[in-house]
Amino acid sequence: MKRSIEEMIACRKAPRAPDGKRRGVRMADLAERACRFPIREVAGGIHFCAAPVEPERWAAGGQHSRYCAFHRVFLLQCESVAEEDA
Structure with a gap:
């Protein structure tokens, strides 16, 4: 099941x-x-974190290579979409 960015932010x-x-x-x-x-939805679109990503990760x-260290750790603690739907 694919989710929109809006659904991802909300859940x-x-x-x-x-x-x-x-x-x-x-x-x-x-x-x-x-x-x-x-990180949030506002009138006119989605807003993104914009914290720096380590150059070696990006390269x-x-x-998750386009996410900062904080959000990579956050995602490790989240259930997967498959687990949430079970």
């Missing part, structure tokens, strides 16, 4: 990273190597 109660932007940043305004974790690619 995860996405926390803000300590070094992320307080109100988040629109996708179009994200800097290179900025966290792409969706390596892979699962």
Whole structure:
């Protein structure tokens, strides 16, 4: 089952990273190597964390490589979509 970003934000109660932007940043305004974790929905779109992502993580690619350390740890503690639906 695929979920929209809006559904992900609502069900995860996405926390803000300590070094992320307080109100988040629109996708179009994200800097290179900025966290792409969706933290809130506002009129006009989704806002993303924008905390710095370690250069070596970004370059390596892979699962969650576009998320900051805080959000990678957060996701490790979340149930998977399959577990939630069971």
